[in-house]
Amino acid sequence: MAEWTRDALWAGAVLAGVLGLTYLNGPAPDVAGFVVIILTCGILAFRRRFPVSVTVGTIIGCGVYYPFVTSSGPLLAAFVIALYSVAAAGRIVLAIAIAVIAMTSVVLGEIATPVRHVDNIAMFMLVGWLVAVIALGAVSSGRRALVAEAEKRAAGDERLRIARELHDVLAHNISLINVQASAALHRRNNEPEALEAIKQASKDALRELRATLGVLRQVDEQAPTRPPGLSQLDELVERTRATGLKVTVDGEPRPLPPEVDLAAYRIIQEALTNVTRHASARAVNVRIQYGDKDMRVQVDDDGRGGDVHAGNGIRGMTERARSVGGELTVRGGTGGVRVSATLPIGAER
Known part of the structure; x- marks a missing residue:
């Protein structure tokens, strides 16, 4: 209208x-x-x-x-x-x-x-006007096409971001639930602990899922929870330890740019998910180091190692690192797998 x-x-x-x-x-x-x-x-x-x-x-x-x-x-x-x-x-x-x-x-x-x-002058001016308005119309059409393409690309990037968030949230928590359910079936005497871990993992999964889907709400509607970051690393580690995996952490969280904080947390989360699902490991070490312009996140496990094939999880971690201007490598050896990510954080504060 x-x-x-x-x-x-x-x-x-x-x-x-x-x-x-x-x-x-x-x-x-x-x-x-x-x-x-x-x-x-x-x-x-x-x-x-x-x-x-x-x-x-x-x-x-x-x-x-x-x-x-x-x-x-x-x-x-x-x-x-x-x-x-x-x-x-x-x-x-x-x-x-x-x-x-x-x-x-x-x-x-x-x-x-x-x-x-x-007359000739008027005829020449008329031709000029017609050429000018067609040229202006073509420029306007091209500009609108570029804006539409940019909006389409932004919408596609947003869908990929949401899909990546959903994958990380669900893959991690469902993996923990699966491990604990298996423990409850095979170790009858540990049923209460396993069921409590399942309850907590499912609660955390729902909480993070609501936070992720909050981006689809109206602009003026507040998302239910804050986005995750390294400040929640202790909770992530405790959930992983509940599966029986020994997890140690070197380094403390620091204030970071929100996008880097989220990327670092999700990379650690996905690395721990892969360890619980695929590595057959007993222990894993998470190391966080800070430099003047970047930070390094490293996750080492003592699992079976060997050749590492890039699946959705590794591709997701790589995309997260690149989305903030960083890089990620995954290397397997005889002593386990190392996930290492370098993320820019700007000048030291």
Whole structure:
């Protein structure tokens, strides 16, 4: 509705300008001329919806007005604006074709009449106007296409980010639940501890899932929880220790840029998830080191090691590191697997 209102106001402004300049140049148009001016300018209100039809209508209006109405006036401005709308809609070739047809009609009309209505200078200026409005319309169309592509790309990046968050949240917590459920089945005497760990892991999974899906809420609606970061590393380690894995941590969390804090946490989380699912390890060490311009996150386990094949988890960790301008490597050996990420944090504070 707002777009229609703007177009209607534009049409009204063009009509007022054409009528005002027509009366100033005199003589005033008769009733038929007045009707032609109103109809030709009025259809500009539909120029966004039907640009080609409106342009054809303005050509017809000008073709009726100039040969048969005694008064002169800038009604051609309505055709120029309509032609711009065709080009702005991305139909550049059609706009050029319409301009060529219009100029050909003007030239043939001048040849067919004994009196010269448009001199050479006016003809040259008319051609310049048509070329200019088509060029401006093409620029406007290109700009809108770039904006639409940028919005589409941003939406795609956002979907990938949400998918990555969901993968990290669910993969980690579901893996812990699976390990604890297996423990409850095979070690009857540890059922209460295993069930408590399952309860906590499922609670944490739901909490982080709500936080992640909070980005899909309305802009003015507050997300239920803060995004995770290294300040929650102790909770992550305790959940992992509940599976029976010995986890040690070297280094303390520090205030970091939010995107780096989240990336570091998710990388550690995914590395621990991979250890519990694939490594057959007994112990894992998490090391956090800080430099002047970057930080390093390193996760080492004592599992079976060997060749490491990049699955969704490793690809996700790599994408997270790259998204903040860092890098990540995963190396397997006879003594386990090492995940190492270097993330930029700026100057030392």
